[in-house]
Amino acid sequence: MNIDLTNKVALVTGASRGIGRATAIQLASAGADVIVNYMTSRSAAEDTANEIIQLGRQAWIIKADVSEKEDVETMFDFIKNEIGRLDILVSNAATGGFRPLLAASNKNFDAAFHTNVLALMYLVQSAIPLMEKKPTRGKIITISSHGAIAGLPMYGLVGSSKAALESLVRHFTLEIGDRGININVVRAGLVATDSSKRLPNAEQLFKNQINFTQVGERILAPEDVANTILFLASPLSDMIQGETITIDGGAAIRGA
Numbered sequence: 001m002n003i004d005l006t007n008k009v010a011l012v013t014g015a016s017r018g019i020g021r022a023t024a025i026q027l028a029s030a031g032a033d034v035i036v037n038y039m040t041s042r043s044a045a046e047d048t049a050n051e052i053i054q055l056g057r058q059a060w061i062i063k064a065d066v067s068e069k070e071d072v073e074t075m076f077d078f079i080k081n082e083i084g085r086l087d088i089l090v091s092n093a094a095t096g097g098f099r100p101l102l103a104a105s106n107k108n109f110d111a112a113f114h115t116n117v118l119a120l121m122y123l124v125q126s127a128i129p130l131m132e133k134k135p136t137r138g139k140i141i142t143i144s145s146h147g148a149i150a151g152l153p154m155y156g157l158v159g160s161s162k163a164a165l166e167s168l169v170r171h172f173t174l175e176i177g178d179r180g181i182n183i184n185v186v187r188a189g190l191v192a193t194d195s196s197k198r199l200p201n202a203e204q205l206f207k208n209q210i211n212f213t214q215v216g217e218r219i220l221a222p223e224d225v226a227n228t229i230l231f232l233a234s235p236l237s238d239m240i241q242g243e244t245i246t247i248d249g250g251a252a253i254r255g256a
């Protein structure tokens, strides 16, 4: 069975760069029309939208800070009034803020948890009226990392926010599973993007990456993560609910 998302509308948060951009393009390649959300990188968002249009799909660009409830509500007003439907929500946007916990302020904590956790709650609350009880199931996917279950240097705020995110998804499952919606998490390994390149030990991590993956001479690319998201966005995953799926080429097996 091929994945065909023709006539579906997908919202991808943080689609201007990195994994979000790859996901928006992958969903469009499968036939979906895509809402490209961004916060600061307008021209990068336009590049993503142009690629989607070149694939013959429709693209809308919406600036919104997903950590702000009002921004999310305004974005959904547009989706409801101008587009009128939403089938797939990919909550991808996140903030890094790599620092030791001993040096973290309340402000740092709030920034990580508002963008990486609370945003999902705002997005799901706004999306439900558009997504629930349709002939085909709505799909919500969010992105976590190994920091949710491991201790990684300088990653305490992001890692703990991802652990909270995974738990939030399991609990949302109880409330929305019977309303025609699947919600799942993709836990990705290290991917070279603007944010991961800012990790304090990035050079070493990328150098070692090839030694940890268990798929030969190949490291994880944004498109690999996007492929897993595409699967979870499709009817092929209708019986996967409240789960966290790891995509890392087997790196976690070696403790990476």
Ligand SMILES: NC(=O)c1ccc[n+]([C@@H]2O[C@H](COP(=O)([O-])OP(=O)(O)OC[C@H]3O[C@@H](n4cnc5c(N)ncnc54)[C@H](OP(=O)(O)O)[C@@H]3O)[C@@H](O)[C@H]2O)c1
Pocket (backbone or CB within 6 Å): 013, 014, 015, 016, 017, 018, 019, 020, 037, 038, 039, 040, 041, 042, 064, 065, 066, 067, 092, 093, 094, 095, 115, 143, 144, 145, 146, 187, 188, 189, 190, 191, 192, 193, 194, 195, 196
């Ligand atoms: N890269 C990795 O190794 C890795 C591994 C595991 C999980 N992940 C997760 O994968 C996701 C994407 O990461 P990435 O590495 O692709 O990041 P990235 O390249 O740094 O891109 C981040 C994207 O999020 C957007 N964004 C940030 N804060 C936002 C906000 N408050 N509101 C709306 N958009 C916002 C950015 O938009 P603007 O540029 O417009 O500001 C940008 O499009 C994140 O959830 C991350 O935690 C990444």
